[in-house]
Amino acid sequence: MSSSLRARPHSRWWALIVISLTQLVVVLDGTIVSIALPRAQAALGLTDGQRQWVVTAYALAFGALLLFGGRLADYIGRKRIFMIGMIGFGAASLYGGFAQQGWELILARGLQGVFAALLAPAALALLTVTFPSGRERNTAFAVFGTVAGTGAAVGLLLGGLLTEFADWRWCLFVNIFFVVVGLIGGALFLTESRAEGENRYDVWGTITVTLGLGALVYGFSLAEHGWGDPLTITFLVLGVVLLAVFVWIESRVAQPLLPLRIVADRVRGGAFLIQGVAGAIMIGATMYLTFHLQFVLGMGAFPAGLATLPLPIATMIIAPIATRLLPVIGPRPMLIVGPLLAAAGMVYLSGITPDGAYLLQVAPALVVLGVGMAFIFIPLQNLALSGVAPHDAGVASAMANSAMQIGGSIGLSVFTAVYAASVGGHAQADVTPSQLTDAYGWTFIAAAIFMVAASVIAMFLVRGTKEELMPTQGERALAAH
Structure with a gap:
């Protein structure tokens, strides 16, 4: 240049x-x-x-x-x-x-x-x-x-x-x-x-991946009417087929939108999956948290925003500690323990009740969730670039961000289906506070299951010594190219 x-x-x-x-x-x-x-x-x-x-x-x-x-x-x-x-x-x-x-x-x-x-x-x-x-x-x-x-x-x-x-x-x-x-x-x-x-330009790759993901997310959103509903099944199947076509296209075009070698690597592929789960929690589950704060606890919009602060504050406090710890123990232990901590926070949050105090039922869960997220995000930044060739570094970095957003959209659709099933399809105006907290609680349980799955993914896919898993300084420098 x-x-x-x-x-x-x-x-x-x-x-x-x-x-x-x-x-x-x-x-x-x-x-x-x-x-x-x-x-x-x-x-x-x-x-x-x-x-x-x-x-x-x-x-x-x-x-x-x-x-x-x-x-x-x-x-x-x-x-x-x-x-x-x-x-x-x-x-x-x-x-x-x-x-x-x-x-x-x-x-x-x-x-x-x-x-x-x-x-x-x-x-x-x-x-x-x-x-x-x-x-x-x-x-x-x-x-x-x-x-x-x-x-x-x-x-x-x-x-x-x-x-x-x-x-x-x-x-x-x-x-x-x-x-x-x-x-x-x-x-x-x-x-x-x-x-x-x-x-x-990989135009056909762009079209198939966009339509495939859209069909998949829409299919999940229709699941509130039942997983066996023909329309739900149709869109879920259509999404899977279009994504399969996308993979086929990427394996054959000269300049693919997503070179398959980026996601075919076991460690890096596992990191992207974990990133998607983290997005599901941070985008999907936190939305239902804000609903609980406003609809059940009666907070105004601004107090509800303030009430979510223990999560990012805990993450920011632990992030420097996790950064110093990363070269010592490597990313794998963090990615096994971090999601389990986050899952524990979500399970604690699932115990909310209509008359429960915020400081007892919500704030502690957000702190634990924030700590777990810090131990997830810090090593993920490294794994996304581990072993990446210089000309693939930009794609790998962008893929990590894409995984976060896509995971969030899929996760939110799944959580909405869980919520709808819990309230029996009734409109929110027709649901009692007790029924609302039960429904929100089930969405948080679903989020906890997601996080346990992320820990299992780390256990089986993120393998290797800490030296093998940590990217070199040169790989980090090329992250944005």
């Missing part, structure tokens, strides 16, 4: 601010609407089944198109795709904020996910180009990583604040501030760059 394409030294730190704000809006939009869902549901007349699609549409579109968005940024130009993504994200946010019907809000959230899939890889690639090496690069990635790690918590707090003291629609309108800053800052401080060489 030509040095002339690199950002001027005096503008680098302004570029970092612009790129970090972009990452913040992409991450926080995964959760900012969750806290506002009860009021949005009442305002737009959403059913309980439609309600989950406000979150699922964003996560599914984001996760399914993230790899393709990275290819577009590399081929067309990272700054150009960044600016297009910004404009589209802002337009989708405006559309959602003015939505008058439930389907409009769901469509807007899906469009947000599409443009987030353009923004996220373009921003990461621009960061890599702007800070190519040295101490400045380490500082820049530390700032970027911190923003990414705290974005979900910021989303819940900001969503609660806006919903409580303004209106739930401001959870979408607030994105316009980030878009304006991103567009002005991008025009002033970002420098265009693109990948060199022959570039081809």
